[in-house]
Amino acid sequence: MADGAGVVTLERDGEIGIVTVDSPPVNALSAAVRDGIAGRIREASADDGIRAIVLLCAGRTFIAGADISEFGKPPKGTPLNLMIDTIESAPKPVVAAIHGTALGGGLETALGAHYRVAVPSAKVGLPEVKLGLIPGAGGTQRLPRVVGAKRALEMITSGEQVPARAAQESGLIDAIVEEGKLREGAVAFARTVVAEARPLRKVRDLTDKIEAAKAEPGLFDAFRQANARKFRGFEAPEGCIKAIEAAMTLPFDEGLRAERAIFEPLMAGTQSKAQRYVFFAEREARKVPDLPDSTPTLPVESVGIVGAGTMGGGIAMNFLNAGIPVTIVEAKKENLERGLATIRKNYEATAAKGRLKPADVETRMNLLTGSLEMADLGRQDLVIEAIFENMELKKETFAKLDQVAKPGAILASNTSYLNVDEIAAATGRPESVIGMHFFSPANVMRLLEVVRAEKASKEVVATAMKLGPKIGKLAVLVGVCHGFVGNRMLAERQREANRLVEEGAMPWDVDRVLYEFGLPMGPFAMSDLAGLDIGWSRETSKGETLREKLCEMDRRGQKTGAGFYDYDASRTAKPSELVERLVLDHSKAKGIERRAFTDEQILERLIFPMINEGAKILEEGKALRASDIDMVWITGYGWPVYRGGPMFYADTVGARTVLARMEEWESEIGPEFKPSELLRRKAASGEQFTGAA
Numbered sequence: 001m002a003d004g005a006g007v008v009t010l011e012r013d014g015e016i017g018i019v020t021v022d023s024p025p026v027n028a029l030s031a032a033v034r035d036g037i038a039g040r041i042r043e044a045s046a047d048d049g050i051r052a053i054v055l056l057c058a059g060r061t062f063i064a065g066a067d068i069s070e071f072g073k074p075p076k077g078t079p080l081n082l083m084i085d086t087i088e089s090a091p092k093p094v095v096a097a098i099h100g101t102a103l104g105g106g107l108e109t110a111l112g113a114h115y116r117v118a119v120p121s122a123k124v125g126l127p128e129v130k131l132g133l134i135p136g137a138g139g140t141q142r143l144p145r146v147v148g149a150k151r152a153l154e155m156i157t158s159g160e161q162v163p164a165r166a167a168q169e170s171g172l173i174d175a176i177v178e179e180g181k182l183r184e185g186a187v188a189f190a191r192t193v194v195a196e197a198r199p200l201r202k203v204r205d206l207t208d209k210i211e212a213a214k215a216e217p218g219l220f221d222a223f224r225q226a227n228a229r230k231f232r233g234f235e236a237p238e239g240c241i242k243a244i245e246a247a248m249t250l251p252f253d254e255g256l257r258a259e260r261a262i263f264e265p266l267m268a269g270t271q272s273k274a275q276r277y278v279f280f281a282e283r284e285a286r287k288v289p290d291l292p293d294s295t296p297t298l299p300v301e302s303v304g305i306v307g308a309g310t311m312g313g314g315i316a317m318n319f320l321n322a323g324i325p326v327t328i329v330e331a332k333k334e335n336l337e338r339g340l341a342t343i344r345k346n347y348e349a350t351a352a353k354g355r356l357k358p359a360d361v362e363t364r365m366n367l368l369t370g371s372l373e374m375a376d377l378g379r380q381d382l383v384i385e386a387i388f389e390n391m392e393l394k395k396e397t398f399a400k401l402d403q404v405a406k407p408g409a410i411l412a413s414n415t416s417y418l419n420v421d422e423i424a425a426a427t428g429r430p431e432s433v434i435g436m437h438f439f440s441p442a443n444v445m446r447l448l449e450v451v452r453a454e455k456a457s458k459e460v461v462a463t464a465m466k467l468g469p470k471i472g473k474l475a476v477l478v479g480v481c482h483g484f485v486g487n488r489m490l491a492e493r494q495r496e497a498n499r500l501v502e503e504g505a506m507p508w509d510v511d512r513v514l515y516e517f518g519l520p521m522g523p524f525a526m527s528d529l530a531g532l533d534i535g536w537s538r539e540t541s542k543g544e545t546l547r548e549k550l551c552e553m554d555r556r557g558q559k560t561g562a563g564f565y566d567y568d569a570s571r572t573a574k575p576s577e578l579v580e581r582l583v584l585d586h587s588k589a590k591g592i593e594r595r596a597f598t599d600e601q602i603l604e605r606l607i608f609p610m611i612n613e614g615a616k617i618l619e620e621g622k623a624l625r626a627s628d629i630d631m632v633w634i635t636g637y638g639w640p641v642y643r644g645g646p647m648f649y650a651d652t653v654g655a656r657t658v659l660a661r662m663e664e665w666e667s668e669i670g671p672e673f674k675p676s677e678l679l680r681r682k683a684a685s686g687e688q689f690t691g692a693a
Helices: 033-046 081-089 103-112 127-131 139-147 151-156 164-169 183-194 210-212 219-226 236-249 252-268 270-284 309-323 332-350 359-367 389-402 420-424 458-470 485-505 505-516 523-529 546-552 576-589 599-619 624-636 646-653 654-670 675-684
Strands: 008-013 016-021 050-058 094-098 099-103 115-118 123-127 301-308 326-329 366-373 381-385 410-413 433-438 447-452 474-479 565-567 573-575
Touching: 008 033, 008 410, 008 447, 016 033, 016 183, 016 599, 033 081, 033 210, 033 523, 050 115, 050 183, 050 366, 081 103, 094 183, 094 474, 099 164, 099 576, 103 123, 103 139, 103 573, 115 164, 115 183, 123 164, 127 151, 127 236, 127 270, 139 151, 151 219, 151 236, 151 332, 210 236, 219 236, 219 523, 236 252, 236 270, 252 485, 270 624, 270 646, 301 309, 309 326, 309 332, 309 359, 332 599, 381 389, 389 410, 410 458, 420 433, 420 576, 433 458, 447 458, 447 599, 447 624, 458 565, 485 505, 485 523, 485 599, 485 624, 505 523, 505 599, 523 565, 546 654, 599 646, 599 654, 599 675, 624 646, 646 654, 654 675
Parallel strands: 016 050, 050 094, 094 115, 099 123, 301 326, 301 381, 326 366, 381 410, 410 433, 447 474
Antiparallel strands: 008 016, 433 447, 565 573
C-alpha cells in the first residue's frame, strides 16, 4: 500500500502503541517501510489512548540497513531523514526495540527514538563506510552525541558491529531485556518511562558529549594520524571524520546539512560505485548456474593434507578453526615436526595478541594428527595435496591417493598453475578430483579458487563451493587453464613489470606506481619479501635475468638484507645504487635504449594487459562472470576494493582506451599484446564488462 500499511502495522497493548515492521528478509528501509513507519508513528501520536510507542521488527532482525537496491535510482517515498525526524519529533516517548542487527539506516532510525532497548544477542553499527559512504541520515551527528566523538570515530570509520552489552556501556543502549522476550521487555520499559514521566530525550539536543570532545582539540588529527595506513586511498573515512567534526562544531541542523554535503559526492563517486559493486559481486560469486542450491553435497567431517610446509600448514589451520579434524602427512619426520610446530606457533602468537584463548589453541591442536604414512589418509572425506609445484610429482601423489583414499572421498590439488585434468587422469576416479587453490598465507587470505576439472561431478564441485564459507573463504569457481584466473593475469603484469625495468623504469618506480594505485606493494618489493631464490638454483642459473643476477650476488631479498632494494636492520627498504647500476648494465647488454616513463604510462602497461587477459578468460569461459575475476583479485591479490577489480576498472577507463593501447603496443612491441575479441566487441559497442562502473 502507498502508506506502507502492508509492511508496518500499529496495535495497542494497553496504553502502549506497538509499531511493527514486517518486511522480510531483513526489514530493509525500502520506500514502503519508510512510509509505513512515518505513517504509523503519526497515527500513534494522534491516538489519545496511547502514551508511549514501541518500534520493533518481526522476523530475525531489526532494520538491517538501507534498501541498497534503491541506490542510484530516482527517490521515492518518505526520505529517511524525514522519517527519523518524525520519530524524534513524536510528542510521546518512542522506544526502539532491537534484536538481530540494527545497521546503517536501521541504527540511524533507532537513534531517532527517545530510548533504545535490545536483547543480549543484538548488534548495532554504521557500516556505510564499507560501501564508500558515510551515514547519510544523521548518524554522524547523533552517534557522537550519545557515545562521544572518539567512540563515534571508531565505530563509523570501521563500520564495526557492536554487541548489545558493549553498546549499553557506551550509552547507546538504555536497557538490555531478556532474550526471546523483546516485545514484553520493551513494553515494560515503555510503561516505566510513562510511570516515571521521563522526558522525551531527543538525541539531537544532547550536549554533554559534545562539550567533552571540545576539551580535546587534537582528537581528530590524532585519529587521522593513527589510522593513516588503514585509510590509505579510501575517500569515505575522511568524509566520516569531517562529518563528525561538524557535529562537534555546528548546530544540529547545520551539521545535518554538512553531512549531506559530504554524503552526496561520495554516493555519486567512483569509489562508492566500486564498493557497492563488490558488495553484490561477492554474493554473486557463490552462484553457479548449473549448480542450484538443491544440488546434493558430500559430507566433509574430516580432512587429510599431503604436505606440512607453509601451504599445507596454513590450509590445515582453516579446517581446524572450523572444528574439522585434520591428518597431515609428510615424507620426512623432521619436515612433519617442523610443520606441526609452525601451526602451534601461529596459534600461540594469535593467543598472545588476545585474539584466541589459550584453551582454544589446545582445542585446535587436539584436532590435528601428524603422520608419515600415506595410508593414514584412508578415512578422510577430503584430501588436499599441497606439495611442490611439479606435475610428475603431483601425478605420482594422486596415483597413491587413488589407492588409499576411501571410495567417494574428494581428492583436491592446491596447484597454482598446473592442469587439474591431467592430475585427475592419474587416478581411476577423475569425477572426484578438483582443484582447491588456496592463497598464501593460506590461513589468512580469503580467496579460494575452486578449479572445476572437466570430469569432476556436480556434487564434488558444489561441495567445494559450499565448503569455502565454512572455513572463512570466498570460493570462486574457475576453469582449467595455466594459472587459472589470478595467476594467469598476474603473469601478464609480471612480464610487463620486468620489461618496463629493462626499457627505462627502475624497480622502485614500478612498485611506487602500483602502491599509489592502492595495492599493498609492487612486484619487486613482493619478490624481496617472498625471497628471490624461490625456485632458483645456483647450479642451473644462467645470469640472464635481473633476478638471477641478484641471486648469484646473494641478494635474495629481505632475509639477506638486500634484493631489488637495500634493507636496514628493521627491514626498511631503500632504492639501491648497486641495483640501479645493474639495471643500466643489463639494458645495455641487451641492446635496449632506455627511455623515461610517466606514472600513467607505467600503470597502463601493468594493468591493461591484465584486463585484456581477463577478457580472454571470459571468452574462453574460464570464469563465469567479470565480477568473479574482480573478486579473485580483490580477495587474493590485494587489489584495492575502492577500484572494484581489474574488469570494473576497465569499465571506468573505457574499453576503447584499453583497446587503443593494446593495439599500439602490439604494433610497437609484439604479438603478446594482441587484443582479445571480447575487448574489441566491448570497445565497438560501448558496452561494459561489469555494467556497474
